[in-house]
Amino acid sequence: MHQISLSIGSIGSNGLLLAEQEIITQMRIVSWNCNGALRKKRHLLDELRADILVVQECENPEHTQDADYKQWAGSHLWAGDNKNKGLGVFAKSGMRLEALDLDTGGLQLFLPCMVNGIMFLAVWTKEAGSPTFKYIGQLYKWLQLHKAQLAQQRAIVIGDLNSNACWDVWDRWWNHSDVVKELADIGLHSLYHAQTGLDQGSEAQPTFFLHRKLEKPYHIDYAFLSEMLKNSAQLSIGATELWIEHSDHLPLIVDIAPTQKTKPFN
Numbered sequence: 001m002h003q004i005s006l007s008i009g010s011i012g013s014n015g016l017l018l019a020e021q022e023i024i025t026q027m028r029i030v031s032w033n034c035n036g037a038l039r040k041k042r043h044l045l046d047e048l049r050a051d052i053l054v055v056q057e058c059e060n061p062e063h064t065q066d067a068d069y070k071q072w073a074g075s076h077l078w079a080g081d082n083k084n085k086g087l088g089v090f091a092k093s094g095m096r097l098e099a100l101d102l103d104t105g106g107l108q109l110f111l112p113c114m115v116n117g118i119m120f121l122a123v124w125t126k127e128a129g130s131p132t133f134k135y136i137g138q139l140y141k142w143l144q145l146h147k148a149q150l151a152q153q154r155a156i157v158i159g160d161l162n163s164n165a166c167w168d169v170w171d172r173w174w175n176h177s178d179v180v181k182e183l184a185d186i187g188l189h190s191l192y193h194a195q196t197g198l199d200q201g202s203e204a205q206p207t208f209f210l211h212r213k214l215e216k217p218y219h220i221d222y223a224f225l226s227e228m229l230k231n232s233a234q235l236s237i238g239a240t241e242l243w244i245e246h247s248d249h250l251p252l253i254v255d256i257a258p259t260q261k262t263k264p265f266n
Contacts, residue, residue, distance in 0.1 A: 027051045027116070029254040031221060032238075033124070033160045033208075034058055035247035036085060039069035044246060048253060052097075052115055053090040056124035056160045056249075060086055077111050077122075087111055087124040087159075102146050107138045112149065118229070119152045123159030133174065136163035140174035143182050151186040157224040160208075160249065164220055165201030176200065188224040191235040191254060205237055212248045214240070223254050232257045 030048050033056035034041055045053055059066075061073035063083040073090055075097050080086020087109040091097040100112040111122040127134040133141055139161060143150075150157065161176075168175040180190070180200055193200060206217030225233055238251040 025257060027256040029054070029156070029158065029223070029256070030251050031122075031158045031160070031223065031254075032056070032251035033221070033247060033249035035249065038088075039064065039066045041246055042069065042072055044243075045251075048251065050253075051092045051095055052120075053088070054122040054159055055088045055090065056109075057085045058088045059084050061088070077113055079109050079111050081108075087122060089113060089115075089120075089122045091115065100149070102149065105141065105145055107142050107145075110139075110142055112146070117154060119150060119155040121150060121155075121157045121159075123157060123161060125160070125162045136161060136176050136179055137174045139163075140179050140182070143179065147182065147186055150183075150188060153226055153228045155186075155188060155226040156229065156254075157183065157188055158222070158252065158254065160221050162220050164203075164218060165199075168201075183224050187226050189227070189230055191223045191225050191230055191233055192219075194230055195235055206240075206250070207237060207252065208249050209240075209244060210248065212244055214244070221249060221252050223252055225254075229256055234258050 028050045029052045030045060030050040031054040032045065036057050038055055038058035059069070060078045060080065060083040061070045061076060062078070064070050074093060075091040075095070077089045077097065077099055078086055089097065089111050096116050098114040100114060102112045104110055108126040108128040109124045113120050123139060125135045125138045128138055130137065163176045165176045168177050177200060192203065198204065203219035206219050207221035208218045210216035210218065223235055233254055233256045236253045238253065240250060243250050
């Protein structure tokens with residue numbers, strides 16, 4: 001049984017304004033596998049000025065002895081079976097963050113929630129003790145349980161999938177490419193691939209360096225957005241030279257309805 005902690009903040013006016021015709025307003029979402037010890041690295045994320053942070057391998061704010069980290073966490077959700085290394089979603093003051101009571105079936109690790117009217121699934125796929133359905137297989141099985149919940153006009157799946165199409169196996173039906181198709185069937189598409197026009201498995205920009213070695217780059221972090229959100233969004237990836245000393249992953253930065261386009265990749 002995974003421990004889940006919850007701290008909910010106030011309702012604000014930014015995010016999605018729900019009216020007769022729904023208007024998408026600006027929102028910045030950042031996903032970063034911090035490689036542990038977020039309490040010592042949170043200042044790096046503060047500089048990105050995100051509205052929503054999705055952080056893999058972070059400590060549970062409810063069980064920390066670091067009072068500053070607990071205060072910083074504010075409105076948040078957290079899941080994991082190790083208080084020092086789980087999956088967290090952190091909301092800026094004024095954002096509405098609501099946990100969704102969806103049975104994970106013991107799959108690791110997923111945090112389904114609503115963020116200002118957006119159906120949101122934060123992800124950190126793990127081996128989860130499964131000899132067969134490890135990593136991307138965990139997300140495949142989660143989708144078999146709850147795919148219908150993501151089939152909405154405003155939906156996001158974001159995080160560290162620990163997966164790439166280059167590792168597909170010919171006789172396996174839960175490959176990375178199978179999960180991409182499952183998501184496409186409900187209208188969710190990778191923002192990176194939509195933006196670059198590249199195929200899955202042909203990414204030019206890594207998000208992860210094995211053992212922090214520059215000669216071992218991989219693209220394993222993703223943001224899948226529904227059409228409505230994707231059409232108004234831009235994705236960028238943190239600069240390697242700025243982040244590699246802090247983690248083996250680079251942050252994904254998703255700007256919904258940005259005021260101006262920026263250089264997306266380093």
